[in-house]
Amino acid sequence: MEPIQDSISPPQSTMSAEKSDMAAGEHVAERPGLAGASPEVHVDAAVQIAHETQEGQYSPWTKSMFRLYGILIIAYLGGALNGYDGSLMGGLNGMKSYMNYFNKETVDQSTGIIFAMYNIGSVAAVFFTGPTNDYLGRRWGMFIGSLIVIIGTCIQAPTKTAGQFLAGRFVLGFGVSFVCVSAPTYVSEMAHPAWRGTITGVYNCTWYVGSIIASWTVYGCSYIEHDGGWRIPIWIQMVTSGIICVGVFFIPESPRWLMANDKHEQAAKILATYHGEGSMDHPIVQLQLKEMAQQIRTDASDKKWWDYSELWNTHSARRRLICVLGMAVFGQVSGNSLSSYYMTALLENAGIDDEKKVLALNAINPILCFGAALAGARMTDVVGRRPLLIYSIIFCSFCFAIITGTSKLATEDASNEAAANTTIAFIYIFGIVFSFGWTPLQSMYIAETLNTATRAKGTAVGNFASAVASTIIQYSSGPAFLNIKYYFYIVFIFWDLFEAVFIYFFFPETKDRTLEELEEVFSAPNPVKKSLEKRSAQTVLNTMNVDEKLAGCDTCRARKIRCNGNTPCASCSASQQECTYGSEANSRGKSDLILEGVLRVEKFLHEMKATIVSPAASSFHFSPNPSHDGVFKGAPPFADSRPAVVSPALRSASRGSFSGSPLNEIHHPQRTPISEPLYQNNYENAVLDSMHTSTTESILQWPHFEAFPSMKDDYVSIFHLEQSRPAVKTRSTVMYPYVTTEEIDGIIESFELTINFWYPTMSCGQLAQVRKLISDGIPEEDSILVCLALLTMALGCAGQVTAGLTTGTTLSEEERKRRLARRAMGDMYFDSVLKKLHVVHTNVGSTATHCLFFTAMYFAFLRRPLQAWEYINAASAKCLLLLSYSPESESEEDQERIRRIFWSCYILESDYLAELNGLPQSGIARIESSTALPGQYNTHRDSKVEEKSSLYFLACISMRRLLNRVHQLLYARDTGTALDHTRFPYVVAELNHQLDEWRDVLPAAFKFEVGFNHIGNQSTPTEHGGFLRQRYLTCRSVIYRPYLMWMLSGRAGRGEANSELLINQDSLNNCKACLDACLLHILNLRGFGQTVLVDTWICSLSMAGAMLVLLAACRIPQLKDMIPSDILGAGDHLKQLLQSWQSVMGDPTSPSVDQSIRMISDADRFIQEVYHAGDSFSMRRR
Template sequence: MDDRDQSAPGSSSSARKRLRTSHACDICRSRKIRCDGLSPCTSCSVSQTECTYGSEANSRGKSDLILEGVLRVERLLQQMNANVVSYRAPLQKPPCDDSGPISDSQHPSANYARNGQGNLENAVLDAMHTSTTESVLQWPHFDVFPSLRNDYVPIFELEQARSPVKMRPTSIMYPLVSQDEIDSILEAFQDNVNFWYPTLSRQQLDKVGLAAKCLSAGVSEDYTVQSCLAHLTMALGCASQTVAGLARRTSLPDDQLKRRAEQKEMGDLYFDHALKRLHVAQMDVGSEATQCLFFTALYFAFLRRPLQAWEFINAASAKCLLLLSYRPADETSEDQERIRRIFWSCYILESDYLAELSALPPSGIAPIESSIPLPGVLPYATHPNPLQEEHSSLYLLACISMRRLLNRVHNLLYARNATLDRRRFPPIVAELDHQLDEWRDVLPSAFGFTVDTADVETEAGAFLRQRYLTCRSVIYRPYLMWVLSGGGVGDGPSAREVEGCRLCLQACLLHVLNLRGFAHTVLVDTWICSLSMAGAMLVLLAASRIPSVRSVISPSLPTAGAHLSELLRSWQRVLGEPSSPSVDQAVRVIGEADGFIKQVFAAGDILALCGRESG
């Protein structure tokens, strides 16, 4: 019923409602969603956000809106922890109806308070967790495919045996670039690295631009933190140019490959000069010195050198811990915010590496993450475009909150002491899935996506969809592991268990099929992504051998392996030599798993009839 027709002319409350309906509240306007004009509006009520109306369309500043985003994510994380911690205690066996698929009526939120109160627990990734690709490869379901293991070399062994990064013996060679090229390199850095990890302020960027003009063989012999930072920024800008636009194409002509090779060579040259100055940053204790260590880690990630990247993430994290514990007397608010942003960026990347190399010694930042304010609380200008700066801040927040959720998923379901208890994991899975959907619901409209193979409006949104699908697949994997372990013997798996398997495999396959050459993925995550995709193919291979589960797998599965192999090989060509032995091995595993999947699909149930079915 329309209030405009039913309200009395003299009703002030109705008049106010009509007035508010004519314009959205500040939060709905910033998120570009429809506002119903209530006080508070429905959207703010659901997200527990303060609902305010300005007299003009832009009544609040950009920094205020970003702060609202920070607080909204913090409240969501507190609520997530309160809900999940309730499951850590041993559960009494609940009444469980296995006769049908998972439904909302079985959702644990109906039985557990959702008040969001209590201490915020640190989202620490458990050492030696069992969700790495190498752990999946040890499943007994791959015993019938001996070549997968016989030719496999442990990742650490491959990476440790690599030759060190070659450094040029002298500084005779130096990048010769014009002012236009400098501007282009720094713009690429801003649009990519400083968008994903907005740690470099505009004031710093201006100094880098001035320093870059003086970076020549005759003028650049200053061994300072600022000079090291300038070289690293230029190196990462060249790396950004190298990987730009790969999401829109799968193959590149020779002239494009040559141009990108030249850009990478330029980046390597800047990085070479940065490494010769890195000792200055290592001996200094300050926010910019910490930034140098973090940028060094990013460039090693670009080079697909995971052990070196982890080493410098660890070093940057140590300086963050020091500067957060003992604040320098001359520390500015910009220094403080910079350290916080580097801290959270290191938290994300360290967790990503621990997700695949679970025995890596942790830096110590994860156990205190809940006590460190999220980025955006203090003013910190990173981009000349206010909208880009806002999106960058919110993108980092989205990545932080997703990484925290992923760490909790790994700890609850795959920690060393976690057991596959049929009474325990279903309510945990349901709660974690609910939290995952809440994470998606609070994303800004610029990062919105659908859970299918449809194109996403922005590359940032497409990258976040990949994170979402990764998380969903590992959340529902216990159902698949239960069925694979013989938990559904007798009458076979229940409808609920099959539905859990379907949701796991759907997310897993969508994660594979939606992969593109996103700049964030190729520059920072090529090594991590290759292992993750190999793990996904192994999970799909194991599932394809179970007739009751194979029936819920999408018929597009046989196309997944070729899609992945083509992408990863194309990235290797763009990134150049030396290639990563870990990535090469992951491509081999993907290819072999793809071949076995096609054999299983072609044979139908022959494997089961021959007694080779593992379920």
């Protein structure tokens, strides 16, 4: 390995704080990527960096991370150096050759002085370590400290007198103090922010590496009878320090120290190498550079090496100092020193005095502790710092209580082996627990709580406090053991409990924040409370000194939309309302991007719709089926339409193969508002026209299917099929299934992970109430709560029936029977509900509305669309009433529940309308723009699952709104542009742009790939991402379908007077986009839980429609050539899936699903014949 090029030599001069500030600003501004460090950083840039950093996926196994691990090994040896002495002296104290040479007892006053002299040396060094690290750098601190340790070892090892031995101990402690300041500071400042807790936690764990080496070295040397037995372990102590002395020349300097000393380019290169995979533009590199530059500019106090007042001259500094001193002292006086330096005394109190056994037990202890410390280091980034510290120290107190009692029994009765063994066991357990909870955090927490300006000095002060506390405890423990023996442990029982209380009130949580962002925490009036709040983009702005608040205007707060803080804000801009800011800031979270994406979509589509419905634009309609020309007349609510606003994507389209967009040529005269009935569609709402022409039935009416009369003749109306079905059979008596506690938990967990994930409407409190009611025994009374409990169990059973079908694995007969048995159980619960629903219909409240919604869900599971529609309408009606006239008895949680049920009904109603035009609408869609989007609601016990569920729900809402806009803009019976070649190219371009924006803002858990090389579950990280991909492909196929309809109409390229859309490569490419989306929609279909449980009926019709579109395209040679050969397997894929779902559901099967399967089979047969018989088939009638 080549030495690092930037030499270790100290800087020749130190710039003033003012010069440093100016240089920092000038240098950072040289690169665009670093310009944000200046106070003029725009809020959007800061927020964008925050989101990119938060959403980034950081792996600990990249090349950059392995390079980082390599350089940190040198610093980790500093922890091993300190740990070596801890076990060395504890082991020497148990060696007879050492004790005889100096004529000492195991515990006496001189023993305490020898142990304490090491810490006295550390105390003496404290005034030099901080300035050395600040002025010369972190590497120089490690180098100087390890060199002094080598000198101390050379004094101590060949000692002839006790005085020389004490002098060597003093020099050792003096040198180790330098290493113990610089090494953890270096690790903390070099650690990757995503893994800082683990990486810095490992530093203190290396204490046990040194401890293990020392313990076993002493144990091995105990077999040497002469003086070499105790001198050899002392000589070995300088091996580690020698490696550090050489190793510092091969590692880079800390980037934070370089930034503080105006070496910005070097700092940027180091961060890019070790954090950014070699890229200076990596978000995590940019974030750290900006935050470091700003904080150092603000503080710039590490230039004043003599000044320690910065550690206590502000509220923030004092709160930091409390944490530093508390951690330093508690880390030494919690009883852990006894298990290292005084292990021999502990074992003697337990009745064990054999030399070899004592040394062996002393050597085993650090091995166990090391494993626990490594596990604890990983858990710091999982559970946080505070929980580890508090719970582990409480358990340590419990261990000392046991050790006190068993030591008393073992001492009073030497034959009581059980007491002795219990004592030893809990000595080990104490060490394991303390190592798990405290060892990783002792150095890390101190380094984290200090800012760059004070980190070295503060760590030095922490080492000073630690050394003083260690000196006191080590010096006093000898006499205490000699005089009061095991009663000494009682002190630690109560002291450890005091520590737990102190930590609870004074130690903030530092997990998930950069070192610079902790400034906001410690500057707060109550740092502990502030640290427990969720990190937001505002934190990043504050750290970068961007003087702008992410304020929430009244409109945004009313709708529970995260406000972007612009003037006016995005929400008010989209709805063209006056933007009024309140006093309460609204922080941004992960759902912000989805919400902002929705607002961007709404802005363009609302204004496009106002343009499209203008009479000036309603011309040149044609249709593949003339009988479908408009019979439904709609009108905008206000005729004073605004000029059309065209997005960049739409302008780009107009510069392509199409010119002269009619959207740009339309001018709307000023008119007075038109009065209209309340039921008239409001064009601000994403309403799906009930008479749209994009259903599967509409496709079947295309004239192209006249060539396949059997398909049209065999088709039966969905309404006729479903109305002719027998009613759901109910039992004459009410009988509840027998279920064990385990089965109840399994069914409710299934409900949580399926229904309540897709449609998160039930809170944890409500679910706990349901669980208790079921566990205690369902009462016979007809009440709303009983109905809700029964429906929850029924849907939980349904979730178990449909679970695990995504993989496509063929179910065994035994597994199929198990699922059918669970289906029967769900039916029993549902049967009981149907007998009690009268109480639900007569009640108006959130629980009654919930019951109606869940009833609709179970009817959807039974593949009974008309009954599901009936209860969706009923639930929607109650939602409308409760949103308009909220009862005083309804709590905020109930109001949020209603809003979530509202949005769930909106999604389901729109899904049904997409395939069943002519259904009577509930009216719920006509108020969606004025209904708040989902807000805070505790729906899952696991906060991460709850967050994913909320994001998934928002993604589904935004996609459904977009789909409704697409259907309305393109396929509304009177105003749709799909049949108007003068307008649809521009509308299609804009809609596709909005669809891509929706996909871009999806969270990482729901990202997906699209293409024939990305088919199946491997191209999306979760099943939910797979379901959203199906939604995306549906939308894409519907958006591009007008091009296909134009080609199929036979009017393309005839040179008609008004024809601007000719057959060229662009129009053919857009046809291919539609065909690819249809085929990918089919091939990517899997047994997604939401599809099988809720959407089987809708999915079967949608897939039949996709097959019909592909069949129609196969009849046109130019289009047929565009369709990949994968189409030949599409039919079999669909039939296998749908038939397997039908078999899992049991009898009776759904007649409309069966009809869809027949249509898919017929379409597949005709497609196969087209591909095998050639194009001549397209002219033959069937």
